[in-house]
Amino acid sequence: MIRNIKTLLALAALAFTFGTWAYAQDNMKHEEKAKTLETGSFHGKVHGTSGRATIYQEADGKLVLRLTNFKTSNGPDVHVILIAAKDADDNANFLKSSTERVELGSLKGNEGDQNYEIPSDTDLSKFQTVSIYCERFDANFGAAPLEKF
Amino acid sequence: MNTHVGSWVLHRKWILAAVGLPILVAAWWAFRPEKLWINQKVSEPAPFASSTDPQPLYTGRLEGKAHQTSGRATIYKTPDGKQYLRLTDFSTSNGPDVHVVLARSDEANLTQEIVKGQLDSVELGSLKGNQGDQNYDLPASVDLQKYNAAVIYCERFHAVFGLVRLEQF
Numbered sequence: 001m002i003r004n005i006k007t008l009l010a011l012a013a014l015a016f017t018f019g020t021w022a023y024a025q026d027n028m029k030h031e032e033k034a035k036t037l038e039t040g041s042f043h044g045k046v047h048g049t050s051g052r053a054t055i056y057q058e059a060d061g062k063l064v065l066r067l068t069n070f071k072t073s074n075g076p077d078v079h080v081i082l083i084a085a086k087d088a089d090d091n092a093n094f095l096k097s098s099t100e101r102v103e104l105g106s107l108k109g110n111e112g113d114q115n116y117e118i119p120s121d122t123d124l125s126k127f128q129t130v131s132i133y134c135e136r137f138d139a140n141f142g143a144a145p146l147e148k149f
Numbered sequence: 150m151n152t153h154v155g156s157w158v159l160h161r162k163w164i165l166a167a168v169g170l171p172i173l174v175a176a177w178w179a180f181r182p183e184k185l186w187i188n189q190k191v192s193e194p195a196p197f198a199s200s201t202d203p204q205p206l207y208t209g210r211l212e213g214k215a216h217q218t219s220g221r222a223t224i225y226k227t228p229d230g231k232q233y234l235r236l237t238d239f240s241t242s243n244g245p246d247v248h249v250v251l252a253r254s255d256e257a258n259l260t261q262e263i264v265k266g267q268l269d270s271v272e273l274g275s276l277k278g279n280q281g282d283q284n285y286d287l288p289a290s291v292d293l294q295k296y297n298a299a300v301i302y303c304e305r306f307h308a309v310f311g312l313v314r315l316e317q318f
Contacts, residue, residue, distance in 0.1 A: 109191030
Protein backbone atom coordinates (compact mmCIF):
# COMPACT_ATOMS: atom_id res chain seq x y z
CA MET A 1 0.00 0.00 0.00
CA ILE A 2 2.67 2.48 1.06
CA ARG A 3 4.78 1.43 -1.92
CA ASN A 4 1.83 2.10 -4.18
CA ILE A 5 1.42 5.59 -2.74
CA LYS A 6 5.16 6.23 -3.12
CA THR A 7 5.03 5.17 -6.78
CA LEU A 8 2.01 7.37 -7.31
CA LEU A 9 3.78 10.35 -5.69
CA ALA A 10 6.88 9.77 -7.81
CA LEU A 11 4.77 9.60 -10.95
CA ALA A 12 2.89 12.74 -9.97
CA ALA A 13 6.16 14.58 -9.33
CA LEU A 14 7.48 13.43 -12.71
CA ALA A 15 4.31 14.56 -14.49
CA PHE A 16 4.45 17.92 -12.72
CA THR A 17 8.09 18.46 -13.68
CA PHE A 18 7.41 17.59 -17.30
CA GLY A 19 4.33 19.80 -17.36
CA THR A 20 6.23 22.76 -15.99
CA TRP A 21 9.02 22.21 -18.49
CA ALA A 22 6.61 21.99 -21.42
CA TYR A 23 4.82 25.13 -20.20
CA ALA A 24 8.10 27.01 -19.91
CA GLN A 25 9.07 25.91 -23.43
CA ASP A 26 5.74 27.12 -24.74
CA ASN A 27 6.15 30.45 -22.97
CA MET A 28 9.63 30.91 -24.39
CA LYS A 29 8.22 30.44 -27.87
CA HIS A 30 5.80 33.28 -27.28
CA GLU A 31 8.55 35.56 -26.06
CA GLU A 32 10.69 34.95 -29.16
CA LYS A 33 10.03 38.41 -30.47
CA ALA A 34 12.32 41.19 -31.46
CA LYS A 35 11.66 44.62 -30.03
CA THR A 36 12.09 47.79 -32.05
CA LEU A 37 14.09 50.18 -29.90
CA GLU A 38 15.00 53.17 -32.05
CA THR A 39 14.63 54.42 -35.59
CA GLY A 40 15.62 57.35 -37.77
CA SER A 41 16.04 58.51 -41.37
CA PHE A 42 19.32 59.09 -43.18
CA HIS A 43 20.24 62.46 -44.61
CA GLY A 44 23.32 63.23 -46.66
CA LYS A 45 23.15 65.48 -49.68
CA VAL A 46 26.65 65.28 -51.12
CA HIS A 47 26.69 61.50 -51.35
CA GLY A 48 22.96 61.05 -51.83
CA THR A 49 22.39 58.98 -48.70
CA SER A 50 18.82 58.01 -47.85
CA GLY A 51 16.84 55.28 -46.13
CA ARG A 52 16.05 54.17 -42.62
CA ALA A 53 18.14 52.91 -39.73
CA THR A 54 16.43 50.88 -37.01
CA ILE A 55 17.86 49.22 -33.92
CA TYR A 56 16.18 45.98 -32.88
CA GLN A 57 16.70 43.91 -29.76
CA GLU A 58 16.30 40.23 -30.41
CA ALA A 59 14.68 37.87 -27.93
CA ASP A 60 18.10 36.81 -26.62
CA GLY A 61 19.10 40.44 -25.97
CA LYS A 62 21.32 40.88 -29.02
CA LEU A 63 21.25 44.33 -30.59
CA VAL A 64 20.99 44.61 -34.37
CA LEU A 65 21.14 47.68 -36.57
CA ARG A 66 19.09 47.23 -39.74
CA LEU A 67 19.23 49.53 -42.75
CA THR A 68 16.18 49.51 -45.03
CA ASN A 69 15.39 51.30 -48.31
CA PHE A 70 19.02 52.24 -48.01
CA LYS A 71 21.08 54.01 -50.62
CA THR A 72 24.40 55.83 -50.59
CA SER A 73 27.23 56.36 -53.02
CA ASN A 74 29.83 53.64 -53.34
CA GLY A 75 33.29 54.50 -52.12
CA PRO A 76 36.52 53.18 -50.70
CA ASP A 77 36.77 51.86 -47.14
CA VAL A 78 33.24 52.81 -46.09
CA HIS A 79 32.13 51.76 -42.61
CA VAL A 80 29.00 51.83 -40.50
CA ILE A 81 29.57 53.43 -37.11
CA LEU A 82 27.62 54.76 -34.16
CA ILE A 83 28.76 58.14 -32.88
CA ALA A 84 28.23 59.84 -29.54
CA ALA A 85 26.37 62.82 -30.98
CA LYS A 86 22.80 63.97 -31.53
CA ASP A 87 23.33 64.29 -35.28
CA ALA A 88 26.02 65.02 -37.87
CA ASP A 89 26.11 67.65 -40.59
CA ASP A 90 25.87 66.59 -44.21
CA ASN A 91 29.34 65.72 -45.39
CA ALA A 92 30.91 66.92 -42.15
CA ASN A 93 34.46 65.79 -41.64
CA PHE A 94 33.33 65.51 -38.10
CA LEU A 95 35.40 62.78 -36.62
CA LYS A 96 37.87 64.54 -34.43
CA SER A 97 39.75 62.16 -32.22
CA SER A 98 37.43 63.31 -29.44
CA THR A 99 34.29 61.99 -31.12
CA GLU A 100 33.55 58.65 -29.57
CA ARG A 101 32.44 55.93 -31.93
CA VAL A 102 31.45 52.31 -32.07
CA GLU A 103 32.55 50.40 -35.16
CA LEU A 104 29.88 48.10 -36.61
CA GLY A 105 31.79 46.89 -39.67
CA SER A 106 32.42 47.61 -43.32
CA LEU A 107 29.41 48.70 -45.35
CA LYS A 108 28.10 45.53 -46.96
CA GLY A 109 26.56 47.27 -49.96
CA ASN A 110 25.74 50.79 -51.02
CA GLU A 111 22.15 49.77 -51.73
CA GLY A 112 19.59 47.56 -50.09
CA ASP A 113 18.55 46.08 -46.77
CA GLN A 114 21.33 45.02 -44.43
CA ASN A 115 21.99 44.11 -40.79
CA TYR A 116 24.87 44.92 -38.47
CA GLU A 117 25.46 43.49 -35.02
CA ILE A 118 25.95 46.02 -32.25
CA PRO A 119 28.30 45.11 -29.37
CA SER A 120 26.11 44.16 -26.42
CA ASP A 121 27.74 46.65 -24.03
CA THR A 122 26.95 49.64 -26.25
CA ASP A 123 25.21 52.49 -24.42
CA LEU A 124 22.49 53.52 -26.87
CA SER A 125 21.54 56.56 -24.81
CA LYS A 126 25.02 57.87 -25.57
CA PHE A 127 25.58 56.70 -29.15
CA GLN A 128 22.55 58.29 -30.76
CA THR A 129 23.50 58.61 -34.41
CA VAL A 130 24.37 56.16 -37.18
CA SER A 131 27.00 57.39 -39.61
CA ILE A 132 28.05 56.01 -42.97
CA TYR A 133 31.68 56.90 -42.72
CA CYS A 134 34.53 56.81 -45.22
CA GLU A 135 37.52 56.11 -43.01
CA ARG A 136 40.09 56.95 -45.66
CA PHE A 137 38.95 60.52 -46.11
CA ASP A 138 37.23 61.14 -42.76
CA ALA A 139 34.07 61.83 -44.73
CA ASN A 140 30.58 61.41 -43.37
CA PHE A 141 28.54 60.09 -46.32
CA GLY A 142 25.31 60.30 -44.39
CA ALA A 143 23.92 60.27 -40.87
CA ALA A 144 20.73 59.04 -39.23
CA PRO A 145 19.86 60.50 -35.83
CA LEU A 146 17.97 57.84 -33.88
CA GLU A 147 14.86 58.42 -31.82
CA LYS A 148 12.85 56.13 -29.61
CA PHE A 149 10.39 54.00 -31.56
CA MET B 150 73.50 63.48 -82.50
CA ASN B 151 70.01 62.37 -83.51
CA THR B 152 70.37 59.01 -81.87
CA HIS B 153 71.64 60.69 -78.70
CA VAL B 154 68.48 62.91 -78.44
CA GLY B 155 66.31 59.93 -79.26
CA SER B 156 67.74 57.83 -76.47
CA TRP B 157 67.38 60.71 -74.01
CA VAL B 158 63.69 61.07 -74.86
CA LEU B 159 63.26 57.34 -74.52
CA HIS B 160 65.09 57.46 -71.20
CA ARG B 161 62.85 60.26 -69.97
CA LYS B 162 59.78 58.25 -70.95
CA TRP B 163 60.94 55.41 -68.78
CA ILE B 164 61.50 57.73 -65.82
CA LEU B 165 58.04 59.22 -66.34
CA ALA B 166 56.52 55.79 -66.47
CA ALA B 167 58.46 54.62 -63.40
CA VAL B 168 57.31 57.63 -61.38
CA GLY B 169 53.86 58.11 -62.89
CA LEU B 170 52.56 54.60 -62.77
CA PRO B 171 52.84 54.11 -58.98
CA ILE B 172 51.24 57.54 -58.51
CA LEU B 173 48.36 56.52 -60.75
CA VAL B 174 47.96 53.22 -58.94
CA ALA B 175 48.05 54.95 -55.54
CA ALA B 176 45.47 57.51 -56.67
CA TRP B 177 43.26 54.75 -58.01
CA TRP B 178 43.57 52.79 -54.77
CA ALA B 179 42.75 55.85 -52.67
CA PHE B 180 39.77 57.14 -54.64
CA ARG B 181 38.50 53.99 -56.38
CA PRO B 182 36.77 56.16 -59.00
CA GLU B 183 35.19 53.18 -60.75
CA LYS B 184 32.94 52.79 -57.67
CA LEU B 185 31.06 55.87 -58.82
CA TRP B 186 29.49 53.70 -61.50
CA ILE B 187 29.41 50.36 -59.74
CA ASN B 188 26.66 49.67 -57.23
CA GLN B 189 26.82 46.90 -54.71
CA LYS B 190 23.31 45.88 -53.82
CA VAL B 191 22.49 43.63 -50.87
CA SER B 192 19.19 42.31 -49.57
CA GLU B 193 19.53 40.71 -46.16
CA PRO B 194 16.36 39.43 -44.50
CA ALA B 195 15.20 40.93 -41.22
CA PRO B 196 17.09 39.31 -38.33
CA PHE B 197 13.93 37.70 -36.99
CA ALA B 198 10.79 36.07 -38.27
CA SER B 199 7.83 38.35 -37.75
CA SER B 200 5.61 37.75 -40.75
CA THR B 201 2.63 37.15 -38.49
CA ASP B 202 3.06 40.49 -36.72
CA PRO B 203 1.75 43.80 -38.02
CA GLN B 204 4.44 45.45 -40.12
CA PRO B 205 5.25 49.16 -39.74
CA LEU B 206 4.81 51.04 -43.02
CA TYR B 207 5.29 54.68 -42.06
CA THR B 208 6.50 56.43 -38.93
CA GLY B 209 7.42 59.84 -37.59
CA ARG B 210 7.68 62.02 -34.49
CA LEU B 211 4.87 64.36 -33.56
CA GLU B 212 5.61 68.04 -33.20
CA GLY B 213 3.46 70.53 -31.38
CA LYS B 214 1.74 73.46 -33.09
CA ALA B 215 -1.06 75.19 -31.18
CA HIS B 216 -0.34 72.97 -28.15
CA GLN B 217 2.64 71.05 -26.97
CA THR B 218 2.43 67.61 -28.55
CA SER B 219 4.98 64.81 -28.58
CA GLY B 220 5.34 61.11 -29.25
CA ARG B 221 5.53 58.78 -32.21
CA ALA B 222 2.94 57.91 -34.83
CA THR B 223 3.31 54.70 -36.84
CA ILE B 224 1.09 53.18 -39.50
CA TYR B 225 1.00 49.38 -39.34
CA LYS B 226 -0.37 46.82 -41.73
CA THR B 227 -1.68 43.53 -40.36
CA PRO B 228 -1.14 40.26 -42.28
CA ASP B 229 -4.80 40.32 -43.35
CA GLY B 230 -4.35 43.72 -44.98
CA LYS B 231 -5.90 46.04 -42.39
CA GLN B 232 -4.08 49.26 -41.63
CA TYR B 233 -4.05 51.26 -38.43
CA LEU B 234 -2.33 54.28 -36.94
CA ARG B 235 -0.68 53.76 -33.56
CA LEU B 236 0.41 56.55 -31.24
CA THR B 237 3.12 55.74 -28.69
CA ASP B 238 4.76 57.83 -25.93
CA PHE B 239 1.98 60.18 -26.86
CA SER B 240 1.11 63.37 -25.06
CA THR B 241 -0.89 66.44 -26.04
CA SER B 242 -3.10 68.89 -24.21
CA ASN B 243 -6.69 67.96 -23.54
CA GLY B 244 -9.34 69.91 -25.39
CA PRO B 245 -12.85 69.96 -26.83
CA ASP B 246 -13.77 67.89 -29.90
CA VAL B 247 -10.22 66.77 -30.66
CA HIS B 248 -9.84 64.34 -33.57
CA VAL B 249 -7.12 62.32 -35.20
CA VAL B 250 -7.05 62.90 -38.95
CA LEU B 251 -4.77 62.20 -41.87
CA ALA B 252 -3.88 65.19 -44.05
CA ARG B 253 -1.52 66.14 -46.82
CA SER B 254 1.86 67.25 -45.54
CA ASP B 255 2.18 69.77 -48.39
CA GLU B 256 -1.03 71.55 -47.40
CA ALA B 257 -0.33 75.21 -46.67
CA ASN B 258 -2.91 75.19 -43.86
CA LEU B 259 -0.69 72.95 -41.78
CA THR B 260 2.05 75.54 -41.48
CA GLN B 261 -0.31 77.56 -39.30
CA GLU B 262 -1.73 76.84 -35.89
CA ILE B 263 -5.28 77.65 -36.95
CA VAL B 264 -6.67 76.26 -40.21
CA LYS B 265 -8.56 78.78 -42.32
CA GLY B 266 -11.41 77.19 -44.23
CA GLN B 267 -11.53 73.45 -44.74
CA LEU B 268 -8.71 71.01 -44.04
CA ASP B 269 -8.43 68.32 -46.72
CA SER B 270 -8.36 65.33 -44.40
CA VAL B 271 -9.36 61.73 -43.67
CA GLU B 272 -11.14 61.29 -40.34
CA LEU B 273 -9.79 58.52 -38.08
CA GLY B 274 -11.92 59.26 -35.03
CA SER B 275 -12.09 61.24 -31.83
CA LEU B 276 -8.89 61.35 -29.81
CA LYS B 277 -9.24 58.52 -27.28
CA GLY B 278 -6.99 60.10 -24.69
CA ASN B 279 -4.57 62.98 -24.54
CA GLN B 280 -1.87 60.68 -23.18
CA GLY B 281 -0.77 57.12 -23.79
CA ASP B 282 -0.58 54.47 -26.49
CA GLN B 283 -3.61 54.19 -28.76
CA ASN B 284 -4.68 52.74 -32.12
CA TYR B 285 -6.92 54.14 -34.86
CA ASP B 286 -8.19 52.04 -37.77
CA LEU B 287 -7.60 53.45 -41.25
CA PRO B 288 -10.28 53.32 -43.94
CA ALA B 289 -9.36 50.61 -46.42
CA SER B 290 -9.33 53.00 -49.36
CA VAL B 291 -7.05 55.68 -47.91
CA ASP B 292 -4.22 56.81 -50.18
CA LEU B 293 -1.19 57.05 -47.91
CA GLN B 294 0.94 58.55 -50.67
CA LYS B 295 -1.41 61.53 -50.67
CA TYR B 296 -2.42 61.69 -47.01
CA ASN B 297 1.05 61.40 -45.58
CA ALA B 298 0.65 63.37 -42.36
CA ALA B 299 -1.28 62.71 -39.17
CA VAL B 300 -2.80 65.66 -37.37
CA ILE B 301 -4.19 66.05 -33.87
CA TYR B 302 -6.94 68.46 -34.79
CA CYS B 303 -9.46 70.37 -32.71
CA GLU B 304 -12.46 70.59 -35.03
CA ARG B 305 -14.30 73.18 -32.97
CA PHE B 306 -11.58 75.82 -33.23
CA HIS B 307 -9.81 74.49 -36.32
CA ALA B 308 -6.68 74.30 -34.24
CA VAL B 309 -3.77 72.08 -35.18
CA PHE B 310 -2.62 70.75 -31.81
CA GLY B 311 0.23 68.80 -33.34
CA LEU B 312 1.22 67.00 -36.49
CA VAL B 313 3.61 64.42 -37.80
CA ARG B 314 4.95 63.96 -41.32
CA LEU B 315 5.04 60.24 -41.94
CA GLU B 316 8.13 58.76 -43.55
CA GLN B 317 8.51 55.32 -45.04
CA PHE B 318 9.63 52.82 -42.41
